Amino acid sequence: MASRKTSHxxxxxxxxxxxxxxxxxxxxxxxxxxWLLVKYFGExxxxxxxxxxxxGSPDGTLEVAKQLQKIYGEDxxxxxxxxxxxxxxxxxxxxxKHATGNFIIIMDAxxxxxxxxxxxxxxxxxxxxxxGTRYQGNGGVYGWDLRRKLISRxxxxxxxxxxxxxxxxxxxxxxLYKKSVLExxxxxxxxxxxxxxxxxxxxARQLNYTVGEVPISFVxxxxxxxxxxxxxxxxxxxxxxTLFATT
Numbered sequence: 001m002a003s004r005k006t007s008h009x010x011x012x013x014x015x016x017x018x019x020x021x022x023x024x025x026x027x028x029x030x031x032x033x034x035w036l037l038v039k040y041f042g043e044x045x046x047x048x049x050x051x052x053x054x055x056g057s058p059d060g061t062l063e064v065a066k067q068l069q070k071i072y073g074e075d076x077x078x079x080x081x082x083x084x085x086x087x088x089x090x091x092x093x094x095x096x097k098h099a100t101g102n103f104i105i106i107m108d109a110x111x112x113x114x115x116x117x118x119x120x121x122x123x124x125x126x127x128x129x130x131x132g133t134r135y136q137g138n139g140g141v142y143g144w145d146l147r148r149k150l151i152s153r154x155x156x157x158x159x160x161x162x163x164x165x166x167x168x169x170x171x172x173x174x175x176l177y178k179k180s181v182l183e184x185x186x187x188x189x190x191x192x193x194x195x196x197x198x199x200x201x202x203x204a205r206q207l208n209y210t211v212g213e214v215p216i217s218f219v220x221x222x223x224x225x226x227x228x229x230x231x232x233x234x235x236x237x238x239x240x241x242t243l244f245a246t247t
Contacts, residue, residue: 014102015046015047015101015102015103016046016047016048016049016100016101016102016103017041017046017047017048017049017101017103017104017105017119017176018048018049018051018095018098018099018100018101018103018104018105018179019037019048019049019050019051019104019105019106019107019115020051020053020091020092020095020096020099020104020105020106020107021033021050021051021052021053021107021108021109022053022055022091022092022095022108022109023052023053023054023055023057023061023065023109024054024055024056024057024061025057025058025059025061026057026059026061026109026110027057027059027060027061027063027064029109029110029111030052030061030064030065030068030109031064031068032111033109033110033111034050034068034072034077036111036114036115037050037115038050038072038076040115041115044119046119047101048076048101049075049076049077049078049099049100049101050076050077050078051078051080051095051098051099052065052068052077052078052079052080052109053080053091053094053095054079054080055091062079065077065079066079078098080094080095080098090192092106092182092186093186096179096182096183096186099179101179102178102179102180103119103122103176103177103178103179104176104177104178104179104182105118105175105176105177106173106174106175106177107173107174107175108173108174111219113132113173113174113216113218114216114217114219117214117215117216118130118132118174118175118176118214119176121176121212121213121214122176122212124212125210125212126210127210127211127212128177128178128181128204128209128210128211129175129176129177129178129181129200129201129204129209129210129211129212130175130176130211130212130213130214131167131169131172131174131175131201131211131212131213131214132169132172132174132175132213132214132215132216132218133167133168133169133172133213133214133215133216134152134169134172134215134216134217134218135156135168135169136168136169136213136215137215138215138217139169139215139216139217139218140217140218141217141218142217142218142219143219151233152171155171155194155236155240156169156170156171158240159171159198159240162240162243162244163198163202163240163243163244163247165198165201165202165205166205166211167201167205167211167213168213169213170197170198170201170202171194171197171198172197172216172218173197174216174218175197175200181204181209184207185200185203185204185207185209186200188203188207189203191239191242191243192235192239193235193236193239194235194236194239195235195236195239195240195242195243198239198240198243199239199243199247202243202247203247206247
């Protein structure tokens, strides 16, 4: 481990990254995403912890998280007791209570996101928030059918027209925040589900927080099924109209 630290002389030893992983029926994906995170942060020299926030999964995801604690250590894997019916916002609130880092990364546990670039991007401009974007540079989406791509593009286009947030990808859930900034935004956000991610960006702009973007390749989940359905689309539309009227 000493050689890794000396090979990264510019790493700030006081910085620590808390990765929040909300999970529901991710017992097959969780070991893979944790291994990828441990590998990346170990090689990069950054201090880190991974916080698993389970939504009462019936497939045994929490038991898998406890096994991972034994493998990697309780200082690296924090497994929170199950919390049923968590939305994005409440999941992050629960996760922040256990976070000891001064930076917080939020991402999916379904292998759709791959950590690369957000930490370095934050350092480049000392951004308050760094968001992964599928719609700029060499970013993109892989593994989706035409219907899913049209829904995503349409939702993002409507959001851009109505909210004018100054960010290219409002509905993505792969982001890095300064912990104090995330706490401030969560206190002000009232939305749930997919709209929560949009409101976070809009509120950040209102509060004059600096927002950086880094292109990402979004790869559809390896195991399990997407939660996107008719109810989520209706909730998104209602939430978008509410944000347009109140922001």
